[in-house]
Amino acid sequence: MDTAVPFQLRVSGDTSDIVAAEKKLQGHLEEAGVPGIVASRAVVVLEEVVLNACRHGGATEVEIEVLVEDRGCTVIFEDAGKAFDPLSGQFAETAPASMDDVGGRGLLLIRRSATRSTYARVEERNRLVLEFTG
Template sequence: MTFRYRIAGGAAEVSAAQSALAAWMEAAGASLHSVTRAEVVLEELALNAQRHGGALEVLVEASIAVGLCTLVLEDAGRPFDPTVGVLPLPAASLGAARIGGLGLALVRRNAAALRYTRTGMGRNRVEVDLPLC
């Protein structure tokens, strides 16, 4: 059983994709915690592809097997590997915290595995294994 969705718009379309993914995961018996985790990762990666990578569309696939939900996102935006790069250090206090810039940390923290490839067709492909609990 595989989930497929084409995001061809901004934040509203990403939200629709999240809702569709949530319904699909719930029908497959995933817990609310697992669904929420997948929604957060989908939102972060899809919006980054659009806002920072210039992607006009993001193709999303998901599958569930052996305790994992694997999300695959593909886009033709600028190359960006979310598996590399230094993440910001946590703020010393809430008052010192800055807004934004923590999305990739959320993706990495929630993922059991995170893989990136730039395909021969000039597409970014991000695969995220999310534990089901």
């Protein structure tokens, strides 16, 4: 796999922008030799992270950096929206029981898709690091 140059994207909360970013990410990961199932997890999570940041956190865009590694990839999301840690909170570990708790499903997607995940608030920015491996 190619580990030389990080792949970077800037994505707004517009749905067409998100879908375009998903296709670019999918293409990059396929080209870099990341297994399909691992790439799919990263692509699905992109939508949820960007929507959270832009629709709920007030961010205008999310910066994404992708590092391809031997066993998969690491995706780093950064935005200047309000502080929000998707890895903590009541929906992070258990599935919502009610159909009215739809939002919690997306947080599960972020938490459970990644093999390793960290969140930090750095210089007024959210920084979410998700590692995807097979």
